[in-house]
Amino acid sequence: MTSGSWIPQIDGLRFVAIASVLLFHILGQLEVRTGHPIAVQPRYSLLTRLLGNGDRGVLLFFVISGFILARPFLRQHRFQGKPVDVGRYYLRRVTRLEPPYIVALLLYTAAFVAYGVPLAILLPHLAASVFYLHGLIYRAMSPIDFVVWSLEIEIQFYLLAPLLGTVYLLRNTVFRRSLLAALILAGGAFSLYSNSHETAVWHWTVLGYLHYFLTGFLLADIIEGHQQQQPFRSIAWDAVSLAGWPVVFLLPRVLGTLAWLPLVIFPLYLAAFYGPASNRFFRTPFVALAGGMCYSLYLMHMLIISVVFKATKHLAIFNDFLLNYALQVATLGVSIALFGTLYFVLIERPCMDPQWPAKAWRRIHRAVGPS
Numbered sequence: 001m002t003s004g005s006w007i008p009q010i011d012g013l014r015f016v017a018i019a020s021v022l023l024f025h026i027l028g029q030l031e032v033r034t035g036h037p038i039a040v041q042p043r044y045s046l047l048t049r050l051l052g053n054g055d056r057g058v059l060l061f062f063v064i065s066g067f068i069l070a071r072p073f074l075r076q077h078r079f080q081g082k083p084v085d086v087g088r089y090y091l092r093r094v095t096r097l098e099p100p101y102i103v104a105l106l107l108y109t110a111a112f113v114a115y116g117v118p119l120a121i122l123l124p125h126l127a128a129s130v131f132y133l134h135g136l137i138y139r140a141m142s143p144i145d146f147v148v149w150s151l152e153i154e155i156q157f158y159l160l161a162p163l164l165g166t167v168y169l170l171r172n173t174v175f176r177r178s179l180l181a182a183l184i185l186a187g188g189a190f191s192l193y194s195n196s197h198e199t200a201v202w203h204w205t206v207l208g209y210l211h212y213f214l215t216g217f218l219l220a221d222i223i224e225g226h227q228q229q230q231p232f233r234s235i236a237w238d239a240v241s242l243a244g245w246p247v248v249f250l251l252p253r254v255l256g257t258l259a260w261l262p263l264v265i266f267p268l269y270l271a272a273f274y275g276p277a278s279n280r281f282f283r284t285p286f287v288a289l290a291g292g293m294c295y296s297l298y299l300m301h302m303l304i305i306s307v308v309f310k311a312t313k314h315l316a317i318f319n320d321f322l323l324n325y326a327l328q329v330a331t332l333g334v335s336i337a338l339f340g341t342l343y344f345v346l347i348e349r350p351c352m353d354p355q356w357p358a359k360a361w362r363r364i365h366r367a368v369g370p371s
Contacts, residue, residue, distance in 0.1 A: 009272045010064060012282025015291030017060035020249065021147075022301055022336060024054025026328050029309045034316045044321050046250075051325075053249040056261065058150045059212055060248075061294075063265050065154055066216020067223075073165025074220050086162050093158050095357055097295075100348040101151065104299040105129055108145045111303060132156075135204030147302055149204075156206035157213050164217065173225070180218040187211025188259040195255055215262040219269050237275030244268045296344035301336050308335045 027048070030038055040048055072089075075081030109122050125144050128134040132152040134142040141149045170176040187210045194200065194208030202208060226232070247264055251257045272282045281287065290297075312331045316324045350356055 008288040009279065009282040010067065011288040011291035011294075012284065013060065013064055013269060013272055013291065014294040015282075015287045016245075017057040017064065018291065018294040018297050020054035020057035020060070021298065022054075022333070023051050023329065024057070025302060025305060026332050027051045027054070027325065029305055029313070029332075030316060030325055030328050033309060034313045036316075038316060038321060038324060039319065040321045047322070050246070050249045053251070053253065056248060058147075059209070059258070059261060060265065061150065061298075062153070062157075062209055062212035063216045063219070063262065063269065065157060066213035067220045067269075068216070069158065069161040069213075070165065070168075070217040070220035071224060073162065074168045074224055077165070077168035079224070084162065084165070089162065090158075092354060093155075095354070096351055099351050100295065100299060100343070101148075102130060103347050104303075104343075105144060105148070107300075108303055111307070112144065136201060139199050139201070139204060145299075145302060147298065152204070153206050153209055157210075160206065164214070167217065168221070173221075177218060177221055180214055180221065184211045184214050184218065184262055187214060188262065191259045192255050195258055211259075211262050212265075215266050219266065222270070223273055233274050233276050233279065235276060237271040238277045239275075240267050241271040241275055241278040244271070293340060293344045293348075296348045297336060297340040300340050300343050304336050304339050305332055308332055 072081070072084045076083050105126060109119075109126050112122055113119050122144060125134060125138070125142055128137050129142045129144055129148055132155045134140075135149050135152050141147075167176060167180065170179065187207075191208045191211060194202040194205075197203055206213070244264060245268060248261065248268070251261070251264070271278045273279060309328075309332065312328055315327045315331065318324050318327075353359070
């Protein structure tokens, strides 16, 4: 985190986001790659609707990113915190996120080449993806790893965050929060346009999703403000969680849902902090730990699924949808957990040390010698 402080509830929310994305992509494999139709019995229609909207986990990530990146600017401007060095802020984004991202792209590219795709075809897409420009250049997801479209949106937001952080210079709390709420509503209205024109450049920019990130800004304003006082919790917030989370994944797949979904996510994220039972769940060590590895899991899961499903698709032989799906979740889930954890330990975790570039340079310098 930019602020240097760990919030277990946020990693717990990341767990929900990454779990929904993984379950969604496993469902997709079962539906299109088994080589034969997979029947879905009517009794599972609600379940498949929940799973079929699991890609909304990406939007949950956008709100979390807004919250995380808002905090240092909020503390600087509202609570006399340490001033944010914008140069170091950008450098930290590069040293923290770039190495795992680039390594993942190279692994995906190597896998495609191993399966016979000519490198010459992949290289332009690889170059565009490395610089987070694939959507802007091609108006399409990267064929190397299609999920990185969201990381391109995130990077655009990282560039804007210091500018957006100046909203916290507004001292009047009611006016500041009202302005953020108005911007969220305006962003939702704009997303109706941008997401209905997939070939337009706006669709591939942060502007179509800015209302999600700004929801994180508003959440940070409220939660950080309360942390300066005695925190309050109420069982009513747990009721919000129980009723609200199914709504996130049951709302119909229409443009209006994507436009106004932040209005549903907002109280749910508050409930993760203020509901006694919700707070305990999101702070659970396993939930928070798995959520903390979400970046590695997100980067690598489609490669793992694509490779392992070649074997596990042969398990889809039953007449019951839930049994077929549960077997895929169990087998693919274990593979994702094992390889994702390995990637986290070997690639991502070392980059979490802000001093890793200096330490690596010193090691190289010692190895090369004075010359």
